[in-house]
Amino acid sequence: DKAALIARDPKGDVIVTGTTEGGISGKDILTIKYSGTDGVMLWSSRYGHGVYENDIPSALVVDTQGNVTVAGRTDDGGDNYYIAQYASADGALHWEHRHDNTPVGGTVSSGPLLGVDSDGNIFVGVMTLDDNGTTAASVAKYSGADGRLLWDKRRVREATTHEDFIHDLAVDAQGNVVISGSSLNPEGPSRYFTTKYAGQDGTLLWEQTTTDRERPRVSVDSQGNVIVVGKFTNDDVSRALYIAKRAAADGRLLWEMRSDLMEINPNLSLSGAPTHEVAVDTQDNILLTGVSSVLNPEHGEYEPGYKTVKYSAERGEVLWEQFRRSPTSIGFTILPQSISVDFGGNGLVSGFVSGDRENDPPDYADYYVAKYAAADGRLLWEQFYQGSGHGVDWARALGVDPAGNVFVTGESDGGLSREDFYTAKYAAADGALLWQQRYDGSADYESVGNAVTLDRLGNVVVTGWAGQGAYTAKYAAATGELLWEKRSNGAQTGGDAGTAVVMDALGDFVVAGFINSQHSAATNRGFVSKLSAADGTVIWEARLEGTAQDMKLDANGNVLVTGSGRTQLGSYHYTAKLAADGKLLWEGRYHRPASYIHMPVRLVVDKAGNVIVTGTSRSSAHNRGDFYTAKYSGADGALLWERRYDGPSYGDDVANAIAVDAQGNVVVTGGSTAGAHGSDFYTAKYAGTDGAVLWERRYNGPADGYDAAAAVAVDSSGNVLVAGSSQGGSGYLYTAKYAAADGALRWERRAGGIHREGVVAVTLDASGNVLVTGNSAGDGPSGSDSDYYTAMYASADGAVVWEKQFRGPAGTYDFPMGIAVGADGVVAVTGASGFDLTTVVYRETLPLISLDLIPNGLLLRFTGESGLTYRIERAISLNGSWRTLAAPAAPLGGKIEYPDTNLPPGTAFYRVTEY
Template sequence: MLRTTAVIVITIINISGQTQEWVRRYDGPASKVDGGMAIAVDNDGNVYVTGRSANTPSTFECTTIKYDSSGTEQWISKYHGPATSGYTDTGWCITVDNGNNIYVAAASRDSLTIDDIATIKYNPAGDTLWIRRYNGPGDDYDWPFDIAVDDKSNVYITGRSVGAGTAHDYITLKYDSAGSEKWAKRYNGTGNGADEAYSIGVDHDGNVYVTGTSTGAGTGLDFATIKYDSLGNEVWVRRYHTTGEMDEFSSSLAVDSSGNLYVSGGTWKFLQGVPSDYITIKYNPAGDTVWSRRYNGPGNDDDIPEEIEVDRWGNVTVTGESWGGAGSRVDYLTIQYDPLGNENWQKRYDGPLHQIDRPSAIYVDARGNVYVTGKSRGSIDDDYLTVVYDHNGSEITVQRYDGPGDWADAPQDVVADDLGNFYVTGLSGGVNTTYDFATIKYSGIPGIEEGVDRHPRYQTTIIAGPLQLPEGKIYRIFDAAGRRISIDQIRPGIYFIEVDGRISQKVVKIR
């Protein structure tokens, strides 16, 4: 039995509703189109956003900002590549390792090679530890679309890169914690056309998964999903194509704790004007298709998935946009399947004006709460709109933000911390500032222990001191985001203990 130095009575921690704790806006020196593209939170509740800001009216820098849990700005770091004029360097994705080091992947201009993929590592104080640039063989547009970090602080980036006579290819990069390139892998699809990887994941054994959209040989656009081992060797490639001359696009993937892979995307006859449907596929570690599911909304029009997440119990949740039929236009559509592919629930969000509501990101926390953010038509223009569901699909809260400029506001990413506080960043119209970064913190979701009864096989322990584990067994500790951590990195929050290869203990540390 797992023991702790101090155990207190398990209670439900009640919070009186979700409130907007703070909003932080950032306007670059030139007051042009600035905005956040991605957000991350560390083990101490510090918040990091990356995107771009205008240094002059014609130059933009990759801009990364750190706020503490109270919203106080800790530092701002800016980066632009070798180009000296006309550059638009943009931070597209961000992640944090167990030591609270920050990794940013940016598209960065070079005067000779157009755009390169720049990967930057910062320490918690905001000092730049290293920068690595990748230029593809085509000396053309190379862009990152997703980033991941493993428990050894290896960092992985995937995106698109122009090849030598191969149009755009998948590019997947691995750097170690010191910034040494371990490998770079390209993938050119069977049709020798445009191929773009949009999403990446890493399992606990260091296997790497990427998915995206790839030109097939006579099949138009297909899903193409690849598994690499930790050394960068290709383990398998799985292409998905339906009959009837359909085009398919893959947008996102997620990996569960057993190495099963979930991929979301859509399919439609583009030239014939046939609308898209959601497609969700589960692969086992060997690359075999376990199940696939298709969703066509009530409007019988475009249903376009955006992102997918998997919780620690193997439930997979997909969000995107869907035509709602009579009385509605485009809605948020969030659907969850259990590990066998059975539908747990589906939820639509249709704004008060019944106009276009379009999600951009999803996050699932350790309790199975689902956070979806995107834009929703308000009284004047688009607003940030974040909706949170519990593990049963019941709506917990809806939060709307209309920037001070009453322009279109476009959130890009959402994340939650171990205590259920959630954070959104994106672009927001300002007053005399065009667009700004706008980052928001909302207070925690009620009932930190609400999810316990749903998974009774996980004994829950609340501790108010150091965590101690008995000898003689093999332990691995994971935080609420599924990242493996060491025992000395535990901060107040929710953790799961794997004992001899099986998760059997949930720990809530309150101080």
């Protein structure tokens, strides 16, 4: 768990945000509010877009009412960013936005930038994709009250440049917004821009560009003048900085100076530390801090440390400078990360101490905080903090309250709890510790179910992750009693997880997963194990040269797996076949082009035993992916055909699921970037013989925003069921049925609410009815929780047969991962509830209906459960439209009678569902 950003609200309370480990579910954005007085946690809110995904905050602002806005990057194999606002009092979600055409990796901030005006409106600076698929610097303004988009502007590039990168954003007292960044020129010098837009409507007020002032950072003073700090281009020897002040009205240069005071030893490794940080005091003087070094003329060697300098507001003259020498004699270096000023103009610096201080292991770090006097830069005090784990303790951000007390947040090694959020308050006078709070997340005890299956008796077997190891368990059909469990020793390798489980012809269970080794250059290897049905004893186990992201058995009990492998030279698609006794029969590696990152996710096996895999191949240079699907011979792994899909926007296209029909034709589905409006469902059917495209369908939801399929199934007639998340309409959980022949839409169904929801898995029962599971927004006080949502839809028309929502005892974040259905209609769903592995089993116990003739009609009789309501429906054919006749509540004893005296001519069908 790593805190990265900190802010203070008008009442003096402290808000921090960062990432918390979700185990195999990736990293989530965690925001916590502490009382400024005593450090008591007031509320917390957690956002995770999905599983196997990393959501990382990049910006945090607080408005004058204390409402908290967080923005970050959500990496689900696509390039997306996320913004949410939480209520000051309890962290309830006010509004949120998700955008899906944002290239990740080029921006210095690694995510969107935020600003807030005096009215609470939010400015967002981000890179977006233009119509040509290249990056553009964009600014948008949202209403703080309800998140409505007020305006958005995309910077107009010079004709000679072709990609923009945004580096910083600031908002002045009048509510205008300033951004800085760079424009790449492939045929000449790149240009570096500082651009100001009117807060009212986004009108361009002015722009200034240079060719020799790179990586500009911007701040504004009390008059709205813009301070720009950056590095001189191609000055790698001294790494000199420039500081410039530009007029608020028109951007004209008021003064500029070169700063050699930050001279850095070119041989010094920065270890990820920023080159410089800047702050403006109440008198508009400028404070700058950064990694530095001073040449000792006696020894002729550089002495490392950091330097803090104060420049005058009027002309940029140096008022004072202080160099804090790192005491290399005892083996550590101080690296600043943040700077701020208190109301008296004193400077506060935080960062970390890298090296061997007080018996820390080499290359580990401690918190560091220091205070410098406003008048002359004297060091007033400094404080160090070493966590109990004697590992990495890294102060990443700081803030100051009106009394001059200092708040610092970051990450700290807690020993067994690994990296934790660590937030502390220090007294203004002497730096004494006033309070400290550690948040150790849930990943140490976290467990997640990834996949589920049922045996012939209806017993349930799940596999996933618990602690740091793979975990598989078997539960009794009738009671859910734990029959056996099997764990791997993941702590020795850095975290293992089961990803798939299948029952073989003998009733034993084959489990596949990955081994996340931290002790090898080739990380993320895989395993396959066969476990005895009786007690979970390992019958055999095989280690693989790639992950086992998905696994299936062929008709002879042979095991097919797919995943990815990695060496020091790059990544590759990995597919392997093992015999029923675990012997490796063949393995294949696909790594074309070599510069791409290859991420297969799912596989299927056709009747002939051939294996088809799908996933994403991502360009390292542009960080944009394409669907990649390949068919391999079951006999020897020879490549039979391959198919790549790059959508019309030439953006990010991410394959998530695959299915095969009885004729061996292949269906793949996922999300595909669709220009300015985000992403669409994309589904394609390929001929099994040669991979020729038989048909393809795109779906853009009613909100013209984020739409992505996550799961696919094919029924006995070859019709295709796709499901996933679709923004807008009556709910985000979206399922559609396409005709086998041409992909024509048969029916579609929406469920859930309007927040961060989506179907994650789909399957079919013996009658062809569709079972889906996903996460649906809960009703918790933070607005950031979710529940399991599971439903059965009728095969013919998608009518809801039943739907269930499960909320775990913690009442927080419940997300399903897999679903399975037994021959007797038992449905098992596994995932995590409150980050504990949780499996829910449903039994369909619909009442038996009797029909008796009565004068002028029929009398329906059935027995329900007292207090429950039942929907009675009628149709003239099984494939027809169902009409609701009544919705009676079962009385005491449960007996219900309903007379239908308005019969249609011919045949009638009736069905009863719990309402």
